[in-house]
Amino acid sequence: MKILISGVGGPTPRSISRSIKISKYAENSKLYGTEVNPLVYGFYESNLYEKNILVPSSRDESYWETLETFVKENEIECAMIHPEQAVLAWSLRKKQGGEWPCKTILPDYDLVKVLIDKGTMTDILKDTGLVPKSYVLDPKNLDFVKLEQTLSYPFWIRSTSGSSGLGSLKVDSRDSLKNWMTINPDVSEFIASTYLPGRNLACKLLYHDGDLIRSACGERVNYIMAKVAPSGITGNTSFGRLLNEPDLVDLATKAMDVLFKATKTPKHGFFTADFKEDVNGRPYITEINIRMVAFNYSFAKGGANFSEDILGLLSEDPSFDRSYKMYEFEPGTIFLRDVDVEPILMNESDLMKY
The missing domain is CATH 3.40.50.20 (Rossmann fold)
Known part of the structure; x- marks a missing residue:
């Protein structure tokens, strides 16, 4: 092949x-x-x-x-x-x-276009309780009063498009917001959202011809070269956890059902839904990627090899099991990553041995 x-x-x-x-x-x-x-x-x-x-x-x-x-x-x-x-x-x-x-295997264009724009995605999901309160803002034409009536400081801000935490920062005041927009002149549109201090979670979903085939969950804890980004988020996880959280899968699939319906597109493609938890541990969707993300190999080494699944579908392998499966991991499984090297998987309890 x-x-x-x-x-x-x-x-x-x-x-x-x-x-x-x-x-x-x-x-x-x-x-x-x-x-x-x-x-x-x-x-x-x-x-x-x-x-x-x-x-x-x-x-x-x-x-x-x-x-x-x-x-x-x-x-x-x-x-x-x-x-x-x-x-x-x-x-x-x-x-x-x-x-x-x-x-x-790719989603339809009408869904891709929505998910690339975090503002549009958030607007479609705004009445579902699945996304945080948000406000899309144009840095060249910003109504501070309206923004501050919608969200109180501190709040989270980032670009409505792009990856690797582009333009992301915890904003504490109007002055810090002005300064941040000034030093990010290439960002044409931002989305501001309720600041969520809890876990940073990801749910991976593989759909094929109308059916959910595979899912898996993980947590981003630390990021590679985090010190170079004011937000501490570079989009490339250095330390994370492989999780067994069916409730997170349920939330992700509920969001996808709404988005498939709103865009009138079939359930097809690979998606990574990102969540952030509030102070009470309630997860909210911050974005949904139309692709795999950089720690996909760590999942594969833990037994959740989505690349293998996709090849099984593309090659029409008769031995491939198309029935739904949520990948489960040994409790406590973590992964450690760095630039251009193999990730290390181990149990979090083993960290204390060193």
């Missing part, structure tokens, strides 16, 4: 590729990568990929011709598409009646 991995320079595609290499399909799988930036580590990981090429941005007119040629020349059968802009481009091509170069 020849598999295209897009955006191989990023930590998430690297995580996906490594997950494939420890899956039951590893021996018969060959990986081929694409990347827009030649100055990234993952582009040169020859131990993972048969061949990598540079491609234009997915917004570029020549993107599809370059990609189709690469797929045809190497007889690539299926793809795992990241990052978000590539997912957007592929889903739009399908909506417009175009053909994909090879098979993949």
Whole structure:
């Protein structure tokens, strides 16, 4: 099976590729990568990929011709598409009646467009009790009075689009908000939300042709290079936990049901729903990613290999069990990660031995 991995320079595609290499399909799988930036580590990981090429941005007119040629020349059968802009481009091509170069599993464009914009997603879910009170603001035309009537300080702010905690900060006053917007001139729109001090949770959901196939939960505790971000959040987890929380899965699927219905799209694709808990431990959805996230490989090493599941579906493997499964982990399982190295899984109780 020849598999295209897009955006191989990023930590998430690297995580996906490594997950494939420890899956039951590893021996018969060959990986081929694409990347827009030649100055990234993952582009040169020859131990993972048969061949990598540079491609234009997915917004570029020549993107599809370059990609189709690469797929045809190497007889690539299926793809795992990241990052978000590539997912957007592929889903739009399908909506417009175009053909994909090879098979993949992606949500429909109308849902992708909603989930990329955290403000739009939050607005759809605002009456469900699943999202925190929020306010979308334009830094060039901000009504401070209206904002402060909606939310009291402190509150959380971040960009409505993008990943890695872009533009995120706990805001304590009007002056700190003004200063933060000034030093983030490239953020055209922010979303402010009730500050939630509790656990930072993630729920992974794999849907296929109308059915929920797999789920798993985890917690982000600390972040790689956290000191470089004022919020302490870089989007790349250094220490986390693998959790067994069916109630979190229920909340995530309730949110997805609302979003599927609102966008009139089928239940199909892989999603990572991010939650933050309030002071009482009640979780609220802060965003839903249309893709896997960087600690996917840690889940795979813990037994929840979503890359393997997706390949089972794409290859139409007759042995693949399509019945729903929530992955469960040994209680206390944690993972430790750092830049460009294998994650370590262990029991949290073992930390005290050192």
